[in-house]
Amino acid sequence: NSDPTAKFKTEEAILHEELRVFDQILGESIVELQKGKQKLEQIPLNIQPDLYGEVDATKLTEEREKIEHKKRKIEEEIERLREIRGSLAEPGKKPLVWDIDFAEIFGDKGGFDIVIGNPPYVRQEKIAPPNRLRNEISGEDKRQYKEKLVRSVKTHLLSVKNIDRKSDYYVYFYFHGLSLLNEKGVFCFITSNSWLDVGYGRDLQEFLLKYVPIKAIYDNQAKRSFEHADVNTIIALFGAPQEEQRGQYKWPALSNTAKFVMFKKPFEEVLNSENLIEIEMHSPDEASLFPRVLNTPEFRVYPIKQENLLEEGWEYPEDQDRSLLKGKFESGRYVGNKWGGKYLRAPDIFFTILEKGKGKLVRLGDIAEVRFGIKTGANEFFYVEDVTERIGRTELPRIQNQRHFRSLEEIAKAGLRVIRPSKFGKNTKDYLLFLVEAEYLKPVIKSPRELKTIVVREDDLKYRVIMCHKSGEELRKEKAFILDYIRWGEKQAYHKRPTCAGRPRWWDLGIRECPNIVWVKSTDDTHRQGLLPPNTLVDQRLYEVYSQSLQKLIIALNSSVFSLLKELEGRANLGEGVLDTAVYEAKRVEVLDPEAINGDQELLNVIEQLSTRSILSIFSELGLDQTRPIREQEPNPLPDRKALDNIVFNALDLTQEERKEVYWSVAELVKNRLEKARSV
Structure with a gap:
């Protein structure tokens, strides 16, 4: 630098001063955090006694745990800042600390107005320290790096309780990106769609449902976003994370309505202000006279409250009676949901069934007991x-x-x-x-x-x-x-x-109430659930179902409508394309409420007819040729199959065209599932 008035005349001097300022900021931040920790330690536990002068021990414990949790988070942040401070001594390794490097953004506005990203697609087994050569990285290095990622997320977002270590790399970017927003900020990512349906997406789903307004999730069935990328993508549009509130559940985002938008034509043909405004304005409430699903030739919108999404993926304790609970979410846990399969990629008839099934469709677990079969151990x-x-x-x-x-x-x-x-x-x-x-x-x-x-x-x-x-x-x-x-x-x-x-008497399997229906856990191309003879038990490879509405429920469970709903709820990740359902998935799959079914004598006649023959593949049952394009054929279901389905179709008031759509759609889902497995 030739300017004689310049304070720093070389790049080395500038870097030295930058590191000094950086070190000073970090030191001051650590001191402030330590003061915050001391204040927490001095906070009195202000729990009001009841009318009898007694203090609720549960509330006292909860308050203590909250303070300890905050202290641990502060300690983790202090440790993180100390690590960063220690790394300043290494030339060329000045780390990026968002709230320092962008002090004017975080100081004045509390974060960015918008975060836009397309994070890298890296599978969980390949996640590794980015500043190390691949041949120098051990399995332990990868494990430690993942733990650092998790700790970093928890430090920035105190509400995050867990992150599945099998998560792909982009999931961590979701959490970090959200932590950079100010309270009015907007988040927009384009990523793989896998987190919508797979197990490791559960923790991200739960965090979003509780704390983040999901504005919309966009997909496109006509054209992939990246032609040469071996991944299917979605666009996620969220608001900023919100703080916990005092109230019924304390989770602030439950009242928000999330929108799942599937475009039916390439983005370049349908992304215009007119369509986006129509999507934005479509917000029917539960009492609306307008259909919940907005279906046009160009796109489909399915709005749903985040509270309902959370409940759909919530599993209550196996032995707990829902009727004895004080309210939702007071026990149990969120186990995940198939957002992509159900709300984006599901056929149109699925949404017609949901619309016409209002008040008639119920979760199986709400009307029947569903449990694992016997595990003998020998x-x-x-x-x-x-x-x-x-x-x-x-x-x-x-x-x-x-x-x-x-x-x-x-x-x-x-x-x-x-x-x-x-x-x-x-x-x-x-x-x-x-x-x-x-x-x-x-x-x-x-x-x-x-x-x-x-x-x-x-x-x-x-x-x-x-x-x-x-x-x-x-x-x-x-x-x-x-x-x-x-x-x-x-x-x-x-x-x-x-x-x-592990049993008091190793030969005693325990007293069990005998079920009256058996649920097939793993399904190939044949959908069926069966009525059990009295005093018959079920092996763990199947599930036990107990219901008091026996004949009506067995009709509903063997209908083509239910086969469609089961296809959308289950997981096709087993060998040979077999559809698998976990117990919690069986409990939450929707079924026609037995109370909506009429005609007792007709039910008995249909059950008697179907009990005299074997249940065939879905294609044979519906009179469709699996080797030909499904929609080029006219469904021709077997007479007793048609009689059974008509009982359910009539209860849902489906038209003749809608009934054909059910047959086509369930056959396509099964065919695509089996063919995809064979193509691997």
């Missing part, structure tokens, strides 16, 4: 074949506890059953047999293959499950035959397996 012991009527005299020596019996007739007269443990496969030559009392055997459905019609036939069930709730002492006094079988099981060390060892 199927080889608990699942047995009752071979009493199938064995011959030559097999008597195989019975290990024959005692004084000398013939099969004597055994039958004593009311005992002959069992073959499933440990011995059908081709095992050296199998063993046992005698047990009939009272300890219950029918069990173990495989979807045993559900052939919509009514489970006991003759189709291969196994019985051991259900014995008596103690060893009781069984010894009774000289029970099943005790011999239990002792044999202990010789096989089944009682040492973790699940069995």
